[in-house]
Amino acid sequence: MSVSSPTAAVGSFTQAAFDAHLAKVSHLPAWWLDRKRAAYERFAVAPMPKRTNEGWRFSNLAALTLDGFNPAPAACPFAQMDHHELGVTGAGHLVFANNRLVASQPLAAEAAKQGIIFDTLQNALLKHGDLVRAHLLTQPSKLGSDKFAALHEAFLEDGAFIHVPKGVTAPLPVGVFHYACGDGTAVFPHTLVIAEDNAKITVADFFRTGSGASPAPRAFACGGNDLYAGHGASVTYVAMQDWSRETLSFQFNATLARRDARVLSLNLHAGARQARHESFSQLAAPGAHSEMLALTVAHGTQEFDQRTLQIHQAPNTSSNLLYKNALLDQAKTIFSGLIVVDADAQKTDAYQSNRNLMLSDDAEAHSLPGLEIQANDVRCTHGATSARIDREQEFYLESRGIKPAQAQELLVFGFFEEVLGKIEHQELHDTLTDIIREKFRA
Amino acid sequence: MSQLEIKDLHISIGEKSIVKGFNLTIKPGEVHAIMGPNGTGKSTLAKAIAGHPDYTITSGDVLLDGQSVLAMEPDERARTGLFLAFQYPSEIPGVSIANFLRAAVQARMAEGEELDATAYYKRLYTKMDMLKIDRKFTARAVNDGFSGGEKKRCEILQMAMLEPKIALMDETDSGLDIDALRIVAEGVNAIRAGAQPPGILLITHYQRLLDYIVPDFVHVMYAGRIVKSGDKHLALELEAKGYDWVKKEFAAATAS
Incomplete structure (x- = not known):
């Protein structure tokens, strides 16, 4: 049929x-x-x-x-x-x-x-x-x-x-x-x-x-x-x-x-x-914690579609989501996230944030943050921002003789470091940084 | 030796004319203080010379060692030898001072030349010691969460590392208590005492800074140009009498 x-x-x-x-x-x-x-x-x-x-x-x-x-x-x-x-x-x-x-x-x-x-x-x-x-x-x-x-x-x-x-x-x-x-x-x-x-x-x-x-x-x-x-x-x-x-x-x-x-x-x-x-x-x-992190370098016409769900099923649990995207060219990102707090998950502390760094006027970033809270004593916040490189920051770096392309790279890595910095193992942190640097130059 | 010549400079922000016929020559090692009331174009002058995109130079010229810098991008101007110490330095989260300064030093090296990391850190630590800056400072993100005093010391550290020919210091004293002011001034004086001291344009609102960084010349800026020049005694006179008499003199001169 x-x-x-x-x-x-x-x-x-x-x-x-x-x-x-x-x-x-x-x-x-x-x-x-x-x-x-x-x-x-x-x-x-x-x-x-x-x-x-x-x-x-x-x-x-x-x-x-x-x-x-x-x-x-x-x-x-x-x-x-x-x-x-x-x-x-x-x-x-x-x-x-x-x-x-x-x-x-x-x-x-x-x-x-x-x-x-x-x-x-x-x-x-x-x-x-x-x-x-x-x-x-x-x-x-x-x-x-x-x-x-x-x-x-x-x-x-x-x-x-x-x-x-x-x-x-x-x-x-x-x-x-x-x-x-x-x-x-x-x-x-x-x-x-x-x-x-x-x-x-x-x-x-x-x-x-x-x-x-x-x-x-x-x-x-x-x-x-x-x-x-x-x-x-x-x-x-x-x-x-x-x-x-x-x-x-x-x-x-x-x-x-x-x-x-x-x-x-x-x-x-x-x-x-x-x-x-x-x-x-x-x-x-109780006491469980999840740190959900993501970094995206989006080039050309790539599409990155990210869907997340944080479910708090017990009291005193916490979660922290931070998704950061750097968008170039005509790239597109979608972030859709939902925090669910069950009725008995009191004292939940949940955070959800999507930050997009727009490095091109033709790139497209969509954010759909969401909350579904059944408990009454919780702290849940979410937010999404899309911003370009700050011109004053760019000028500051350039005023020190740093070339525009490198100034941009430094600012993108500065943007990413909030996430990369959470990797405590130094060699692993450096490997990831090198891979992203290579990607950014590609 | 290097000198900066500012010739009949006119600067606008959008349609608004701010600096109107500014002339000044700074010879090597000289410190010129620019004083004047708010809104008279002092900061505009410094930022426009450094190449800030918000400011348009409508006429006149700025020459470093006889070569105009106006066609250069901000980063080229810096590599040629100009340095702007910002009144409000940008905070750059996630970029450590060590990485930032290394990028700035590396930008001055020839293509393909490798930075000698050991020599770089040795030099950095020497300058930090001179400025009484804790070495842990290098791991912190540039200006991120810094106090007013830390930001200004960070500016002076950059100036010490990059060894410019000309430093434009924009209200370096603003937001500093007397102890912070003294440390910053000591740093500047140490740079002045170096082998090849830069020419310095020192923009300030208050005479107080000039007790610590003693200028060779003091200029009063008003309505977009220099209206009076003198030596360090002029600053004391301004401190005692305020700017009103300068304004009156200027009004009388332009009316006639």
């Missing part, structure tokens, strides 16, 4: 493609394969987003095609990739290309001895099935992309699994690299971070195109991360989205913070033609 054409609804991700994918992962636990089948069903029947969907307001729906992608890209040898390290000496890393592990550096002996697990999701599914089952993709998709989130679950082949046992502090950050190589490639990266009670870890995710080939390869990236912080745990998660400028990108984040836990996530957005990022933080028990 369906009226929409089946190819429009699933594009390249046909039943046959899904069956071929399932055959590749048939060695994984049955419960996971069942979940994938159910996810594929949800994906296939869900309609594409429509103009009337509030969750897609201002988004370029015309460019959201699922056609013309390769759901089973060929393997990509590590030697052919233009790989950059995390910049943290001795840190463990996993490198995935076209959904498969191509290189890795195990954790230092000290970290391994403490029982920290840093492995592929496939290995974790086989060896730590219960842990994965309890935390992988268990949060509902609430921000509009249920169809694409289902596609992610259906085609998710491999990713990173990080588990930090109770009371253990990981001595160094770990790095996870996801590459997409070749034209039309579809990738489904995932990073699952589980920090048990009073554990502490920093994880950095990098999303890149395998080589600086020109013209930029077309790709489809549909990734996610789950961040779980148990009682008193602390998770710092940094993601650098730097896909090719011809990529359609989706990223879904689900954060769950238990009693007195603290999660900081910082998403840097630089790549893709059109990138949608959905971030969902659940403050599930």
Whole structure:
């Protein structure tokens, strides 16, 4: 009875493609394969987003095609990739290309001895099935992309699994690299971070195109991360989205913070033609805190679409969202954020702010901040601003002999530092700063 | 040695003419104080010479070492040797003083030349010691949350680091208590005592500053030009008598 054409609804991700994918992962636990089948069903029947969907307001729906992608890209040898390290000496890393592990550096002996697990999701599914089952993709998709989130679950082949046992502090950050190589490639990266009670870890995710080939390869990236912080745990998660400028990108984040836990996530957005990022933080028990940060450098005709949800479910929880965008050329950003405070989440302290730095008259920034408060004793603030570079600040720098282009760069970094400065690990902070500097000059 | 010549300078903001025929030559190492009532064009003069985009120079010329600076962008003027110490320095959140000054020093180096970081910090710390500025200061964002005194000391630190040929100091004393004023003045005097002291145009409202930074010349500016010049005694006379007599003299002179 369906009226929409089946190819429009699933594009390249046909039943046959899904069956071929399932055959590749048939060695994984049955419960996971069942979940994938159910996810594929949800994906296939869900309609594409429509103009009337509030969750897609201002988004370029015309460019959201699922056609013309390769759901089973060929393997990509590590030697052919233009790989950059995390910049943290001795840190463990996993490198995935076209959904498969191509290189890795195990954790230092000290970290391994403490029982920290840093492995592929496939290995974790086989060896730590219960842990994965309890935390992988268990949060509902609430921000509009249920169809694409289902596609992610259906085609998710491999990713990173990080588990930090109770009371253990990981001595160094770990790095996870996801590459997409070749034209039309579809990738489904995932990073699952589980920090048990009073554990502490920093994880950095990098999303890149395998080589600086020109013209930029077309790709489809549909990734996610789950961040779980148990009682008193602390998770710092940094993601650098730097896909090719011809990529359609989706990223879904689900954060769950238990009693007195603290999660900081910082998403840097630089790549893709059109990138949608959905971030969902659940403050599930008293004292939980979530710091939701993002920086975007938007060039050309790039579109960055950011949708966020902060749900306060318990008293004395706090969240702080700060999304900063620098827009050049004809770039477009959309920020839509909602803070929800449940009736019994008294003494909630929630903050939400979107700041746009307009570096071009032709760029476009949309802000849709929102609050939904059921408790009566809370402090919630939100705000959005769009401003150009301050002329007096620019003149001040230039009056010291600094050339206009460099003055602008300094001011943009000054604008970003409020966010970058929250990364306490100095080497990681410097790596991120260098990447953004390079992006800004690109 | 460097000199600044300001020749029959006329400056407008929008349609409004502010500076009307200003003439002055500052020779190397000389300190010229410009005094005068509010709204007479003192700050306009300093900002326009530095190249602020809000001000239009409608006629006249400004020459540094015989070369006109008017066709230059603000950053070029600075690299040529002009320095403006701002009355209200901008706050620049997120940009540390160390990075900011390094960018300014680097801008003066040849393309491809690498900054010697060790030598840079050594020089920076020497100048900070001279100005009695705590070294922790370098990690702070430029002027962000600074007190009035800290902002002005930061201006003098920049002047000491960039070693301009000509410094235009716009109401450097405003907003300072007497202790802060003394520290700032000591810094300026230390720069004056250097091997190649800059020529200084010192704009002030009050004679008080001139007790600490003793000028070679004092000029009274009124209605957009210099109406009276003298030595440091002129400042004391102005302090005692106010500006009314200058205004009257000017009215009589222009009426005749």
